Amino acid sequence: MASQSVKSYRRNQLKMSVEKCSDSACDLLNQDQDMGADVRHDVNANLEPRKRAPASKPPFTLGDVKRAIPPHCFKRSVLRSFSYILYDVTAIALLYHVTSYYALLPLPLSSPTRGTTPTQPPWSATKSSCRKKRLDVTWWDRVTDNPPGRILRLTLTLLLGLTMYLTFNSAGRPYERFASHFDPDSPIYSRSKRVWIFLSDVGIAVVCYGLYHLALSRGVAWLACYYFCPLAVTNAFVVTVTLLQHTHPSLPHYSSVEWDWLRGALSTVDRDYGVLNHIFHHINDTHIAHHLFSTMPHYHAQEATAAIKPVLGEYYQFDDTPVLKSLYREMKECVFVEPEGEKKGVYWFNGVM
Numbered sequence: 506m507a508s509q510s511v512k513s514y515r516r517n518q519l520k521m522s523v524e525k526c527s528d529s530a531c532d533l534l535n536q537d538q539d540m541g542a543d544v545r546h547d548v549n550a551n552l553e554p555r556k557r558a559p560a561s562k563p564p565f566t567l568g569d570v571k572r573a574i575p576p577h578c579f580k581r582s583v584l585r586s587f588s589y590i591l592y593d594v595t596a597i598a599l600l601y602h603v604t605s606y607y608a609l610l611p612l613p614l615s616s617p618t619r620g621t622t623p624t625q626p627p628w629s630a631t632k633s634s635c636r637k638k639r640l641d642v643t644w645w646d647r648v649t650d651n652p653p654g655r656i657l658r659l660t661l662t663l664l665l666g667l668t669m670y671l672t673f674n675s676a677g678r679p680y681e682r683f684a685s686h687f688d689p690d691s692p693i694y695s696r697s698k699r700v701w702i703f704l705s706d707v708g709i710a711v712v713c714y715g716l717y718h719l720a721l722s723r724g725v726a727w728l729a730c731y732y733f734c735p736l737a738v739t740n741a742f743v744v745t746v747t748l749l750q751h752t753h754p755s756l757p758h759y760s761s762v763e764w765d766w767l768r769g770a771l772s773t774v775d776r777d778y779g780v781l782n783h784i785f786h787h788i789n790d791t792h793i794a795h796h797l798f799s800t801m802p803h804y805h806a807q808e809a810t811a812a813i814k815p816v817l818g819e820y821y822q823f824d825d826t827p828v829l830k831s832l833y834r835e836m837k838e839c840v841f842v843e844p845e846g847e848k849k850g851v852y853w854f855n856g857v858m
Contacts, residue, residue, distance in 0.1 A: 558771070558822050560757040565816055567767055569796060573816045585804060589786060592736045594632030646840050650856075655836045660834075662748070663741040741831035745832065746785060749776055750792045752835045755822055756855050758842050770796040771817070775810070779827040793821060 515787050535584070649658040669675035674684040680692040689702040720728045753774045759765075775790045791806035794813060801809060814821050824831065842852035 552641075557755045558757060559765075559819050560759075560768075560848070562765070563767060563817075563820055564769070567797065570816050571811050572810045574798075574812045578809045578812075579801055580799070580805075581802045586802065589804065593784060593786070611640075650840070655833060659832055659836050663744050664737055666744045668738045691759070746789055747830070749831055749835065750774065750789060751824065752839045752854070754825060754835075754838050756854070758852040758854075760852070762849040771820050774822040774824055775833070776823070777826075778828055781828075790823075793817070798842065 549599070645658070649655060666676070670677055671686040674680070674686065674693070677684070677693075682692060682700045684691045684693050687702070687706055689699040689706070691702075694702060716728065716732065719732070750773055756771065756772050756774060757768075759768060771793065772827060773792050775793055775797050776786065778789050786803050787807055788795065788803060791803070791810045792800065794806045794809045795803070797813070826834070838856040839854040841854070843855050844850075844852050
């Protein structure tokens with residue numbers, strides 16, 4: 506009798522132990538499932554589309570943004586401006602983007618000779634048309650819609666993009682007839698700009714004449730090494746900065762139905778290029794402020810950017826993706842624009858053809 510009681514007790518203890526172990530196993534399983542769910546949530550979070558900038562009319566005005574900036578940021582100094590040229594003379598060609606809107610000098614010196622230096626693009630030509638873009642799909646986009654094709658397209662864009670744009674209006678706004686930035690009678694320009702384009706062409710012709718005599722005296726190989734190679738690097742930097750500042754999957758584009766000046770000016774992105782920020786005089790990480798106040802000296806743009814961020818809120822866009830990765834991504838994802846949803850007049854970049 507006692508033996509049966511002991512056996513019954515042991516069976517009950519064993520049953521309780523098994524049930525307890527089962528409960529623990531279930532708890533561990535549930536915990537693992539919860540952890541798995543968290544991991545899947547994190548993975549899914551990384552796969553979610555990039556947050557877009559608001560496309561609605563901003564709740565603030567340009568005056569609100571300007572009032573947030575310290576007044577001294579709008580004051581220009583000729584001495585300090587030219588000190589940056591002496592500080593980084595090797596990057597002088599990149600300053601055309603900053604100086605094109607009188608952001609360095611206290612007086613509007615509309616000199617047609619700017620842009621006629623050996624490694625500078627024509628200033629008058631680029632100033633008058635830099636905001637016009639074409640965002641449709643071409644046969645070239647379809648042929649290069651693959652990894653090797655994108656690398657080829659990126660390489661050609663960096664090396665020849667600026668030259669093709671200025672000469673043949675490649676990737677520019679379409680016109681009813683042939684348009685070239687070197688043609689004073691081009692439909693790109695208004696009548697008042699034609700004299701400046703002509704004078705700019707004269708300056709370019711003088712430079713070309715000088716290069717011709719350099720080739721005769723030093724040789725074509727010398728000219729290619731000391732002129733065309735630096736020119737190619739300069740053009741690549743100009744295209745890189747301009748492309749990445751205005752091309753991003755999170756930026757909206759507008760038709761005439763929705764477009765207004767403030768929303769158009771905010772359709773750009775600040776980017777971090779690391780040490781190149783200093784070489785480019787921070788035109789890349791303060792470009793939104795430059796769009797809003799193009800006559801502000803570039804050496805005050807960092808302070809102004811910090812001041813306007815709280816006012817802009819989600820309308821301020823920043824991306825610190827490395828340059829090469831950004832170039833390839835934009836070549837892949839920003840091929841054309843199309844509307845989404847029922848909102849008319851607002852377009853977003855897409856790369857799926």
